[in-house]
Amino acid sequence: MSAQLLEAFLAEARELLEQIGTLALELEQQGQDADLINSLFRAVHTLKGGSGLFDIVPFTQVVHAAEDILSQVREGQLELTPEHMDQLLSAMDQIGFWLDQLESSGTLDDQAPAISERFTLALRSILGGGGDSAPSDSAAESEEAAPDAPPDWLLRVPEAKRTELAQQGNCIAILYTPDEQCFFQGHDPLLTINTLPNLAWWQIAAREPWPELEAFDPYRCVLGILALSQAPLEDVRHHLRYVSDQIELSIVAASDLDPDATPAAAPTVEDAPEVSDQELPDDQTLNATTQLVLELLQEQRDCLRAQVVPELWTGRVASVGAVLRHLLTVLNHEDLIAQLPEALAQSTANSGQAAALLEMINQALERSRPPAPQPSPEPALEAAASAETPTEPEPTTERRQTQPAAGKDDNRQRVLKVDAERIDTLMDLVGELIVAKNALPFLARRAVEEFKIRPLSKEIKGHFNILNRIAEEMQGAVMQVRMIPVGTAFQRFPRLVRDISRKLGKQVQLELQGEDTEADKNVVSDLSDPLIHLVRNALDHGIETPSERIESGKPPTGRIRIKAHQQEDRVLIEINDDGRGMDPTVLKRKAYEKGLLTEEALERLTDQEALQLIFAAGFSTAESISDLSGRGVGMDVVRNAVQRASGDIILDSTLGLGTTVRLSLPLSMTVTQVMIIRVGDEDFGVIFDTVRETLRLPQNEVQRIKQHEAIILRERLLPLHRLDHLLGLPETSPQQGDLSVLVVGVGSTDFALVVDDVREGVDVILKPLEGVMSSFPLYAGTALLGDGRVLLVLNLKELLQCL
Amino acid sequence: MPVRYLRDIARLEGVCAVEDAESLLEWLHEHPDGKLNFKDCEHLHSAVLQVIMAMQPCVAACPRAGTPIAAVMDALFDDADTD
Structure with a gap:
């Protein structure tokens, strides 16, 4: 089994499976739509065809069974009930599972035949009785x-x-x-x-x-x-x-x-566009030689009718002519022999047209036929022959x-x-180009400072600008390639919502909006798991059962709306349900019971803040743990996943009216803007998005509250921390003069950091820490600077937790 | 080396694979009088056969009796031996 072929098959099969899933759901919603059934059948059929290339008989069997069902549906012999659809979809899930297996091990495991048997039987049992129109x-x-x-x-x-x-x-x-x-x-x-x-x-x-x-x-x-x-x-x-x-x-x-x-006039004669072998009189009265001659005559006729390239036509006519002459001699048709040269000449002249010769052959056949059951219907010969x-x-x-x-x-x-890996390589290369480009300003500075050649420095800067523009455009172009519609992360939802709502006995309508909003493929793929979790939650905890809904005066069918749109350089995604909503007081009480909050903290919490408690680790509001969302991993997992993708998540809920979760993610994560700050002799990076403002502050404006320092900024009290302390660096903060202060925000918490100097902002490719360094969560990653130095980028969220 | 192209004869040897169809087509295109030698041919891929059927070249030597390709020729019967 060629690895390349398998790879191609896997890619195609996954695409088909996705298509099958979508189509199946559409079909279920819209009823027996002929086009949908056809597309569905075709997708399954193609999947089956592809699987036949490999030695995966269990796989092929299941797909084949599915194909048979769809074929019957297509013929109108079978109507798909939701139960049938369950069967079909779960079979397709198994197929998806097998695809994963094929990808990892190149083959199916030992249980596959048994599983296949089970699915095939289940599917076959759906098949209606009138199986004779099923294909093959x-x-x-x-x-x-x-x-x-x-x-x-x-x-x-x-x-x-x-x-x-x-x-x-x-x-x-x-x-x-x-x-x-x-x-x-x-x-x-x-x-x-x-x-x-x-x-x-x-x-x-x-x-x-x-x-x-x-x-x-x-x-x-x-x-x-x-x-x-x-x-x-x-x-x-x-x-x-x-x-x-x-x-x-x-x-x-x-x-x-x-x-x-065989009856002399076979039942097919009338239908056949051509009269073929059966017009040979298989009569016992003909002797063997005549039989042979007649056969040969027919061969000549077929030969003339067969398609041929023009160059070969003359040769063919000549050879047919030679054979004909001999055959006619054997048959004693002197008159026809006489006509032969003329017919030959005529046929040679018109390429592809052998009417005269064919006519002769027919005559010869006619004459040798004892009382023929039917004259040979030959008039439209040439036309038919060419057709x-x-x-x-x-x-x-x-x-x-x-x-x-x-x-x-x-x-x-x-x-x-294109293989995503190649695009990644391209992106990495662009990243390196950007870093290499950033080296030029350093060079320009050196030209002045070290070598004292100002004109050269100017020229280098000029070239830097050109290079900069090209590199930026290139980065934009590559990022464009990596953009995929957010909708690809939504694709699984219709199925998910259908399955879960059926299982829970709820009626839910799913609305998707803005699926074509584009974002970097990494962002979209990072998004997919948190989104699934959120949708599950909405289904499980948000939407009520139809009877509960009617009691509270809502329509029995609940609605979940997923909306995506772009805002500046971020993608915003909203998951909104019109379910029962959440009660902040209940959340507060729970958080207190679970020991997540102290009593004083509880008092200070606003309702809006209380709602965010749901994202705290170890928090679960469901009374009973269902197999859907209450698996112990709660919303904190969702939040972590979103934050890993440098995103934010906010929850909004009104008791009795529903819940809205808002996700905000960067469009692209490949290039990060960081601000360089200096502490002592070292430079650190701070991710630009977290920096609220930078300011210079006289020493005496720092307030002391017990052993904590704080500043008042626009009537807001901000805790002040000295970064050199936090990082355990030798104390360098000047005792006199102004302080350089960086106001940063993590989530909803703002605080001020004292640094020695605030430098420029740069675009960098942030690389996660590897090896020994990966155990230091204090750093979000490293980036290479233009002059070849490695910049450590701080993870402020982690820093906040150390305070 | 399943197909060896000589001056005006192409020798099909062993098992002619699907890739040979294209080169054979090209060769037949350039050598309208080219002949095919099937003597050492064991099997033709369907694509190669298709080319031969479409181009109808002359046959310099038939396949050996008993090889799978001989059976193919039998199944084709009339196409290869016209002159």
Whole structure:
């Protein structure tokens, strides 16, 4: 199993699964919509086709069962109930699980066959009784080994072969119409058929005329294969299991094979666009030579009708002419021989047009026919010949509709799928470029200070500006590439809401808004888990049961609205429910009971602040722990996840009216603005967003409250801390003169920090701490400065907790 | 080396894989009189066969009887031996 192929399959399969999930839910909401069913069927069908490439039979079986169900739904034989949908969706979940397994280990585990069995049985039990219209083998399964009506093309099998086969009992007729894209899926139809067990006879032909040389695509399979096998049905089916959707199997009774039993006018003659082999009089009165000659005549006719490139036409006509001359001599048709040169000349002149020759052949056939049952219907010969080759298998058109690949080619040029890792590499490179670029101002300064060449310094600065602009544009462009719609994080919600509300017996309507708001892919993926948790919470704790809702005068169906929009350089996401809301006094009491708050703290808390208590670790308001949201991990996990993505989370609730959770996240996390501050001899970074303001303050404005220092700023008392103390650095704060003060805010807490100096702000790529340093949560990360120094960026939230 | 292109003969040897279809098509395009030698051919990928069916080149040597490719030729019967 090629790793690359598997990778491609996994990516495609995940996409399909997502599509299947969305479509299934839409289908459930909108009822039996034919388009939806078709798309759903096609997605499942493609998934099945892809899985056939790998040795993952349990996987394929489950998908196949799902496909059969959808096929019946499509035929209108089955109506999907929510219970059916549950089955179908849980089967798809299993498929998703298996995909993960395939990705990690490259194969399915030992339990897969048993699990597959269970799912397949469950799905098959949905299938209605009228299974005969299900595609491919499910139909055959129900019929077991009873012979079918013989396929039309059986008459193509040479008589001798048929007689021979008939003596050996029933056989299986296989019509194999390979998918046009089958070469790309690794199929070799020829090999598949050639290795068929007990292959008795086969024929291969193009199912459409060969196109012009220029247009001919050798990798688009247009072959059709007819085959007869005498192996048991099971063996044949097993052999063809990976292409089962491209196969039509039928069991042919020995009596149908025997040419003597074949009625002279086969039932298909009228329907067939062409008269083919059966017009050969299989009459005993004809002797063997005449029989052969007639066969040869027909061959010549087929040969003339077959498509050919213009260059070869003359040669073909000449060779047909030579054969005809001999055949006519054997048949003693002197008059026709006389006409031959003229017909040849005419046919040679018009490429592709052999009307005269064909007419002659028909005449010859006509004359040799003993009282023919029917004159050969030949008038529209050329037209028909150019339209279709005689071996065209019928169902090609129908098959092609089920091909999802049709539109793909068009998209390929416009949308490029790139491995996220490559984009990350590109981003890293841009980051390095920015750092390298930042080195230039240092160089310019050195040019003046050390080498005293002011003009050079100017020139360097000029180049820096150009480079700066390009680097910034490039950064913007790469960030644009990394932007994905926030909606991708919403995709799982419709399913989630459906499942949970069904489980809880609540009626919930989910509204999604602003799904196309874009944010960096890391932000979106970091968002997805906290969001799920919040939606779960809203469903579990927020929305009431229909009866409770009616009692409180609300409509029985609850509403959860998820809204995303962009505000400056942040994405705001709101999860709003119209459920029972939260009571701040209850929250306060709980927090006190759990020992999260002291009594005095409780008194000081505003209602708004009390609501935020829900984010405290170890806080859970649900009376009973349900399996949905009360798993011990509470809202604190959500808050941590959001904060890890440098986001904020705020909760707002009105008792009885509902709860709103607001998330605010940066659009992109790749480049961070930090402010450089100096403490003693060291520089540190402070993330710009947390800096409220910087000020210089006379020493005497520092107030002392017991052993704590504080300042009053615009009538607000702010605790003051000295950073050198906090970091354990030697005391450097000047005893005289003004203090450099940085007012910072973490969450809703503001405080002031005394530093030695406030420097410039820079754009940096913040790298998380690694190795030994990763155990110091005091630092948010490191960044490389333009002059090559490493800057430690402070984690103020952690700092706050040390106070 | 499943297909060896000589001056006006292409020798198909061993198992001709799907990738050979394109080069064979090109070669046949450039050598309209090119002949194919199947003597040492064991199997043709369907895509290669498709090219041969579409281009109908002359056959310099038939495959050995009993090989899978001989069966393919039988299944095709009339396409390869016209002159």
